Amino acid sequence: MQIYLVGGAVRDQLLGKPVADRDYVVVGATPEEMRRLGYRPVGKDFPVFLHPHSGEEYALARTERKTGHGYRGFAFHTDASVTLEQDLERRDLTINAMAADAQGAIVDPYGGGRDLADRVLRHVSPAFVEDPVRVLRVARFAARYASLGFRIADETLALMRSMVADGEVDHLVPERVWAETRRALAEPTPSAFLRALRACGALRVVFPEVDALYGVPQRAEFHPEIDTGVHVELVLGMAARLAPGDDLIGWCALTHDLGKALTPRHELPRHLRHEHNGVEPLRALCARLKVPAEHAALAELVCRHHLEAHRAFELRASTVLELLEKLDAFRRPERLQGFLLACEADKRGRLGHADSPYPQADYLRAARAAAGTISAATFVAQGLSGTAIGAAMREARVKAIEGVKRDLKAAE
Numbered sequence: 001m002q003i004y005l006v007g008g009a010v011r012d013q014l015l016g017k018p019v020a021d022r023d024y025v026v027v028g029a030t031p032e033e034m035r036r037l038g039y040r041p042v043g044k045d046f047p048v049f050l051h052p053h054s055g056e057e058y059a060l061a062r063t064e065r066k067t068g069h070g071y072r073g074f075a076f077h078t079d080a081s082v083t084l085e086q087d088l089e090r091r092d093l094t095i096n097a098m099a100a101d102a103q104g105a106i107v108d109p110y111g112g113g114r115d116l117a118d119r120v121l122r123h124v125s126p127a128f129v130e131d132p133v134r135v136l137r138v139a140r141f142a143a144r145y146a147s148l149g150f151r152i153a154d155e156t157l158a159l160m161r162s163m164v165a166d167g168e169v170d171h172l173v174p175e176r177v178w179a180e181t182r183r184a185l186a187e188p189t190p191s192a193f194l195r196a197l198r199a200c201g202a203l204r205v206v207f208p209e210v211d212a213l214y215g216v217p218q219r220a221e222f223h224p225e226i227d228t229g230v231h232v233e234l235v236l237g238m239a240a241r242l243a244p245g246d247d248l249i250g251w252c253a254l255t256h257d258l259g260k261a262l263t264p265r266h267e268l269p270r271h272l273r274h275e276h277n278g279v280e281p282l283r284a285l286c287a288r289l290k291v292p293a294e295h296a297a298l299a300e301l302v303c304r305h306h307l308e309a310h311r312a313f314e315l316r317a318s319t320v321l322e323l324l325e326k327l328d329a330f331r332r333p334e335r336l337q338g339f340l341l342a343c344e345a346d347k348r349g350r351l352g353h354a355d356s357p358y359p360q361a362d363y364l365r366a367a368r369a370a371a372g373t374i375s376a377a378t379f380v381a382q383g384l385s386g387t388a389i390g391a392a393m394r395e396a397r398v399k400a401i402e403g404v405k406r407d408l409k410a411a412e
């Protein structure tokens with residue numbers, strides 16, 4: 001039997017990037033042999049084994065046949081006669097379909113090395129169309145490598161379009177959409193994920209509420225980029241810059257303005273109440289994709305309150321306190337931190353504003369710190385009880401926030 005390193009590890013090595021996971025393909029072996037050698041079987045649908053010591057994954061070389069819709073409709077075939085080339089042929093992109101033998105010699109039957117050098121994301125074979133998640137994977141790799149100058153090959157984009165047109169993308173299960181989206185949001189250029197999905201028409205299928213933002217105008221004096229979809233792309237880019245690799249902030253960036261798609265035509269380009277209008281589609285989207293609770297919760301807070309954060313200096317101290325309470329900022333400082341990063345990404349994610357300061361974040365952080373030092377214990381010690389404690393504490397917190405604002409003004 002022969003063992004090859006395959007997929008992402010070979011690609012990353014050739015790109016000079018750190019290798020995260022090492023996956024191996026085993027050619028010319030049977031499951032029984034693998035077990036005899038001490039490998040532990042883990043695959044449900046097809047034979048994958050864990051190395052007895054390193055815990056790395058070793059999969060028997062396999063082919064597949066499409067039997068139905070979506071990703072469940074596959075019959076995998078594996079035996080000792082399946083070749084490395086057959087296994088690599090069923091992979092998505094040529095840059096992911098290279099292998100390296102034990103001596104480090106590269107096996108590259110589909111031109112992955114050339115595409116890597118040319119910065120092209122290209123499908124391996126016509127079988128690409130058989131698994132709709134590959135549309136999302138290509139978009140995700142576009143988000144990962146956009147800054148290196150990668151583009152999607154025309155013929156691959158054409159196949160992606162045909163998969164959308166044939167309705168194959170409709171069969172994606174929410175778990176797979178979320179898993180790829182989450183990973184894409186943690187990539188360096190998440191806006192390239194949106195652009196790739198939009199270019200093939202998949203955005204309308206998987207994120208219709210985001211797709212609907214393109215072509216919706218905003219006021220040019222606040223948003224020189226005008227188009228709301230373009231604004232969302234800029235906010236995603238800024239979120240990736242402010243919080244690299246943080247898909248939670250990315251999710252908030254992606255969804256903060258969903259309400260703008262619902263603005264009545266006669267009100268455009270103003271978007272009165274968009275922060276309220278966005279809540280319902282956001283909740284429906286989070287439920288549909290089964291996003292984790294904290295992603296749904298923080299995205300809703302950002303959607304509802306981003307305008308308040310932008311206007312923080314104009315708000316009364318009591319309103320600032322209410323905002324901090326709604327964010328649960330006294331018990332959960334990380335919530336406030338995430339909220340402010342997303343709000344800052346929104347404010348700076350506008351054409352010509354990338355380097356604008358966002359002093360609102362400093363103010364709200366300082367407000368929380370000052371108000372947070374006031375605790376109920378002080379008022380209990382003063383002999384107060386029940387509702388009197390709550391009222392006195394509130395009053396003291398409001399005063400503390402007023403103090404912070406005064407100090408900031410004085411420092412200007």
Ligand SMILES: Nc1ncnc2c1ncn2[C@@H]1O[C@H](COP(=O)(O)OP(=O)(O)OP(=O)(O)O)[C@@H](O)[C@H]1O
Pocket residue numbers: 006007008009020021023090091092093096097131133134
């Ligand atoms: N749905 C799919 N269709 C075709 N090939 C796939 C699919 N999912 C994974 N692969 C193949 O399996 C390999 C491992 O997949 P995995 O999702 O771990 O990504 P990766 O390429 O290792 O990238 P990452 O760096 O994100 O882990 C890929 O490189 C690709 O060759």
